[in-house]
Amino acid sequence: MDNRYWRIEDRPEGFDFASAFALIEEPMPALKPGEIRIRNAMLSMDAGTRLWLTEREDGYQPPLPTGAPMTGLVLGEIIASRADDFAEGELVRAFGQWGDYSQVDAVASGAIMLDPAVADRRAWFGPLGMNGWTALWGIEQTGAAKPGERVLVSAAAGATGILAVQIAQALGCEAWGIAGGVEKCCYLTQEIGIAGAVDYKRAGLDSQLDAAGGFDVYFDNVGGSLLDAVLTRMNHYGRIAVCGLLSDYGSGTRTAPAEFDQILMRRLRVEGFFSPDFMDQGERLTARLRDWHETGTITMPYDVTCGLENTLTAYEKLFTGGNIGKVIVELDA
Numbered sequence: 001m002d003n004r005y006w007r008i009e010d011r012p013e014g015f016d017f018a019s020a021f022a023l024i025e026e027p028m029p030a031l032k033p034g035e036i037r038i039r040n041a042m043l044s045m046d047a048g049t050r051l052w053l054t055e056r057e058d059g060y061q062p063p064l065p066t067g068a069p070m071t072g073l074v075l076g077e078i079i080a081s082r083a084d085d086f087a088e089g090e091l092v093r094a095f096g097q098w099g100d101y102s103q104v105d106a107v108a109s110g111a112i113m114l115d116p117a118v119a120d121r122r123a124w125f126g127p128l129g130m131n132g133w134t135a136l137w138g139i140e141q142t143g144a145a146k147p148g149e150r151v152l153v154s155a156a157a158g159a160t161g162i163l164a165v166q167i168a169q170a171l172g173c174e175a176w177g178i179a180g181g182v183e184k185c186c187y188l189t190q191e192i193g194i195a196g197a198v199d200y201k202r203a204g205l206d207s208q209l210d211a212a213g214g215f216d217v218y219f220d221n222v223g224g225s226l227l228d229a230v231l232t233r234m235n236h237y238g239r240i241a242v243c244g245l246l247s248d249y250g251s252g253t254r255t256a257p258a259e260f261d262q263i264l265m266r267r268l269r270v271e272g273f274f275s276p277d278f279m280d281q282g283e284r285l286t287a288r289l290r291d292w293h294e295t296g297t298i299t300m301p302y303d304v305t306c307g308l309e310n311t312l313t314a315y316e317k318l319f320t321g322g323n324i325g326k327v328i329v330e331l332d333a
């Protein structure tokens, strides 16, 4: 059986993915013991995977080698299995390959069987997936947000951010977002109903932040100069939950806050967190997120691209700001 998949040919420069990937077609190897073969119905586009494409050895996981298939979260049906407890015909989510099919070790790939009763399968990538777990953990555990507190989220109109602001609201906080452009800011305040949005692409970021007032929790997806701008607006004893550093991903910069001293002056706690560290809590987190999702407390807009051949266009949106909500590639249109 042949598989088409995206192979990493080179380290991307910035966000030039077309020069770094090639769409390959070749026969799939035979299944080894413990492996499953998934017919991918959807691919999840996740900004953090950009780090896997660099040479950096000091990241939270080693880089993917060139010549390897691109790895990412996939969702689909198991069409062949040599793994105990993973039966053919089951709907599954796993770290697989950007291809028509994924062939993975069921355990090493974190494969999870999914409830087919969830009407919109895309939710398994957004509210009920890694983005949901990350948003909930970052707001509640790392950010330790309490009812009545003021919570600010960067990249707030993206998949992780849009869940973080809604979860903050569900926990009784006043949620604010930072996003690029009028359309995204209006979406956040009018459709999602958060207290306010700061447009970092508009002139006058400082005055917008001053008008917003101080924050108790900053859920940061971006780092860089935005982090500096927020550090000087944190309330005393505030918490900064470092979720991601988007401003560094394509530029090779490393966030090093010029306003670092505000951590002492304002007695802030700054802490990074990483979803694989709490994968064992997935079932519990999913149950809470599912309740909120089913009651409409949290919603997710989807940015869907059809066709494996268009994957790179979808991926690029994460870094150019082309998306509102979760970016997905659908393969079985």
Ligand SMILES: NC(=O)c1ccc[n+]([C@@H]2O[C@H](COP(=O)([O-])OP(=O)(O)OC[C@H]3O[C@@H](n4cnc5c(N)ncnc54)[C@H](OP(=O)(O)O)[C@@H]3O)[C@@H](O)[C@H]2O)c1
Binding pocket: 045, 046, 047, 048, 130, 131, 134, 155, 156, 157, 158, 159, 160, 161, 178, 179, 180, 181, 184, 221, 222, 242, 243, 244, 245, 246, 247, 248, 273, 274, 275, 276, 317, 318, 319, 320, 321, 322, 323, 324, 325, 326, 327
């Ligand atoms: N710690 C963890 O375990 C974990 C897990 C999942 C995700 N994450 C992190 O969550 C963040 C969001 O990832 P995602 O996959 O959900 O993507 P996403 O938010 O759906 O898309 C990324 C968005 O970020 C904004 N952005 C991109 N570059 C930016 C920059 N230089 N400055 C400011 N905003 C920028 C863009 O919106 P604008 O138009 O607003 O610029 C873009 O739409 C990433 O930092 C990722 O690493 C962390």
